[in-house]
Amino acid sequence: MKSTLQNYKNIFSIIKNKKYLTLFIITLIFTALSYYYILSSSAEGILDFGKYYIYFDIVSSIIISFLISLLVTLTVYSYKIKVKNNNKFAVASIITTILPGSLCCTSVIPSILALIGFSTSFLVGNTGKIQSIFSVYGPLFIVVGAVIGWIGLTQITKDISAGCNIVKNAVNDECCESNYENKN
Amino acid sequence: MTSAVNQIMKTKIKFILYAIIAIFAIFIIVKLFLIENAKNAKYLSVGEIAPNYAFQLSNGTITSIYNYRGKTTLLWFVVTWCSSCAEGNSVLANNIAFFEKHNIKIIELEQYDDLGQNGMPISKFVSIYGNNNTYVQTGIASYNMTIAYNTPPNFQLDIYYLINPSGKILYIGEGLAEGISTLENIITKNKL
Structure with missing residues (x-):
């Protein structure tokens, strides 16, 4: 618990740095607007939330973009201080959240099925089974x-x-990079 | 250690670039395939006479497209598990006064077998997402009607046709929620 809190304090320290704060804000605005467009244009959530789906889309856009912006900023930081990291999570998160909007309710899946060689009757009888998942x-x-x-x-x-x-030695409240740079 | 980290970074960037190129290649292949198919497949186009097919309304009546001659008709094909179709019903319900004023007949048909995934009955779908709007007539399209008006492989879950009183197709659109303003402009411009 104590180390988790310290980890989050470290995030805050990193984001306080001007250049990372700028990166975070720019990424946040861009991803929030992109996600809002993707989710609202496909009416994501309307089947579950009815006319309140737009609130689901707004909240989802904010949460997803916040997480992804933070991930991107921290990934850049980790490369800067040459710390090994696993950045597959950002990619996986982006792909998972844009799948419904891109694979449902478009002609992508039927086109791919037709390209593979499936017949018209197969498309009519089965495209729904795949697209409905999304x-x-x-x-x-x-x-x-x-x-x-x-x-x-x-x-x-x-x-x-x-x-x-x-x-280097213990970070406490200071940004790791700033300490590293000071030492050098 | 620094050169090893750099090497790993370069490898990762290389894989990301390959993935992006692969996605673009798939996209281009699919697009070329669609263009080629469009030449061979018989897609309906603006100016053609809307093909006549019989279909069953939700009240059990069997009717056909020709029975709507003499009135401007909006023929809309949907599936009842699709979010954009639900949104389309909601938007249509909010704009129903316009269609009533212009005396446009609206027929909303569930595509054959809901394209393989049975959603709720079309009348219930319109009732839930269309604010219980009773102006829209609902029904189910046959297999042949579905593929005539929604020709594979360019399948759409949400496709609509504006048909004039003499049976000619005036406009074809995809996604009624987004296209409703354009549709209304066309109706106004053609003094329908």
Whole structure:
């Protein structure tokens, strides 16, 4: 618990640094707007929340973009201080959250099935079985994407904190990089 | 150690680039395939006479497209598990006064077998997402009607046709929620 709190304090220290704060804010705005466009244009959540789906889309956009922006910023930071990190979580989170909007309710899946060689009757009888997964369970994809993002965030903060402790002596409240630069 | 980390970074960047190139290649292949198929497949186009097919309304009545001659008709094909179709019903319900004023007949048909995934009955779908709107007539399209109006492989879950009183297709759109303003402009411009 104590180390988790310290990890989150380290995130805050890193984000306080002007250049990382700028990166975080720019990424946040860009991803929030992108996600809001993707989710609202495909009416994500309307089957579950009815006319309140737009609130689900707004909240989801904010949460996902916050997590991804933080992940991207920390990944850049970890490369800067040459700490090994696993950045697959950011990619996995992005892919999971954009799947419903891109694979449902478009001609992508039927086109791919036709390209592979399936017949018209197969398309008519089965395209729904595939696309409906992304439509009916769309909100679940968003939640899973957010969870993956959060796991990635937890992992990268551990990696950075461990890296900082190896690179130099205890960080306390200061940004690891600023200490590293001061030492050099 | 620094050169090893750099090497790993370079390898990762290389894989990401390969993945991006692969995705673009798949996209281009699918697009080329669609363009080629469009030449061979018989897609309906604006100006053609809407093909006549019989279909069953939700009240059990069997009718056909020709029975709607003499009135401007909005023929809309949906599936009842699709979020954009639900949104389309909601938007249509909010704009129903416009269609009533212009005396546009609206027929919303569930595509054959809900394209393989049985959602709720079309009448219930319209009732839930269309604010219990009773202006829209609902029904189910046959297999042949579905593929005539929604030709594979360019399948759409949400596709609509504006048909004039003499049976000619005036406009074809995909995604009624987003296209409703355009549709209303066309109706107004054609003084329908």
